[in-house]
Amino acid sequence: MLILLAAIGALGSIAIHLVVPALPDIAASVSATPAQVQLAISFYLAGMAAGQLAGGYAADRLGRRPVILAAIALFTAASLAAAFSNSVALLIGFRFLQAAGGGAAVIAARAVLADISPADMLARRMAAMMSLLLMSPALSPVLGGLLASYGGWRANFLFLSACGAGLLAASFTNIRESLSRAGGDKPAGLRAGYAVVLRYQAFWRFSFVIACSSSVMFGFLATSPFFLIQQYGLSPAAAGWCYFAVAGAGIGGTFAVKTFERRGGAFRAGAALCVCGCVAILCCGFAGLQGVLPLIAPMMFVAFGVGISAPAGVASILRLIEGRAGAASSLSGAFQMLAAGLTTTFLAQWPIEDLAALGAPLLAISVAGLILAPPGRVSEIDPLLSR
Secondary structure, three states: OHHHHHHHHHHHHHHHHOOHHHHHHHHHHOOOOHHHHHHHHHHHHHHHHHHHHHHHHHHHHOOHHHHHHHHHHHHHHHHHHHHOOOOHHHHHHHHHHHHHHHHHHHHHHHHHHHHHOOHHHHHHHHHHHHHHHOHHHHHHHHHHHHHHHHHOHHHHHHHHHHHHHHHHHHHHHHOOOOOOOOOOOOHHHHHHHHHHHHOOHHHHHHHHHHHHHHHHHHHHHHHHHHHHHHHOOOOHHHHHHHHHHHHHHHHHHHHOHHHHHHOOOHHHHHHHHHHHHHHHHHHHHHOOOOOHHHHHHHHHHHHHHHHHHHHHHHHHHHHHOOOOHHHHHHHHHHHHHHHHHHHHHHHHHOOOOOHHHHHHHHHHHHHHHHHHOOOOOHHHOOHHHHO
8 A cells, every 4th residue: 555655646756757858859849949848847836736735625625535536537637638739838738737636646645644554653654655755756767768769758648647547547446535534624624724834934934945945956857958958969868867866866865864963953954055066057157067967966966955955844844833734744845836836937938058057046046045944953943933
């Protein structure tokens, strides 16, 4: 069951990273500009935000099983429709629906795991689920690059629709309703929980920093295919291995959280490392350095920092807002996706022709996050910040 829930939760992430190496191919196929194709990332992130908010509400009102089945069905149908899109407008629309399904699915899958897990086992099972989820951004770009290289970009979406169909069948067979009507939140109670969370200063502060780090990463994902494939001449498959290296650095950062936490605090340290990586990109651009290494090596540093700060930030939010963990997680995730979507939309209009033009906005975003990042260990954060 844990593996099935993790696979459902990973749908949204896989659909982001699997398509990234195919973006230049998509632009050429539908006669779109790079800026127009990058909007497919922006609208996808907006769809993820909408899906997480709607999915959390529906899972508590209608039940976990119907939301999971409906969300995966929507994801599958939208993926199949996207595979046969012949215009960038249709592709963007179907990507939004695909993301809405993926966003609702991940929230409902987490709710099922919480329902069926004893209190003393929940944290361990959530950690195991997250470990499985972290594999998707590392492996998906490699697979996406291979699919785009040998089957064209439509093969990427056909693969996603096949994954959705398989998970829909497995979910229909194996997932039973786990919501206890006696213990579940009523819709009014859920809305009240959202209102409580939004009044906490800590929620906005930590969520803003997490959103900044995510915006840097998604900004890189939206723009880098045109550097790697069009400017540097890599094949989509070779570009996929570059994303594998960046994602691997992010996974390495998650394993370093304990070390940085013991040495004074992981959250601010991760934000500082993210800034250092963006500074390196900007310096490479000003020095006239171009190529795969000047782009990917600093981004590995950024990803390592994000891998440290993101888990520490989520842990801080859940600790400071006791009793509202579900609402806080849903709202923070939606805010994160919306911020990243706005960033990629902005970068689609920004004239990015070299690493200096890419590094400048990424550095500004990361610095804004560092300024608001509270210092100290998660366990020592001043509870007054939560008021």
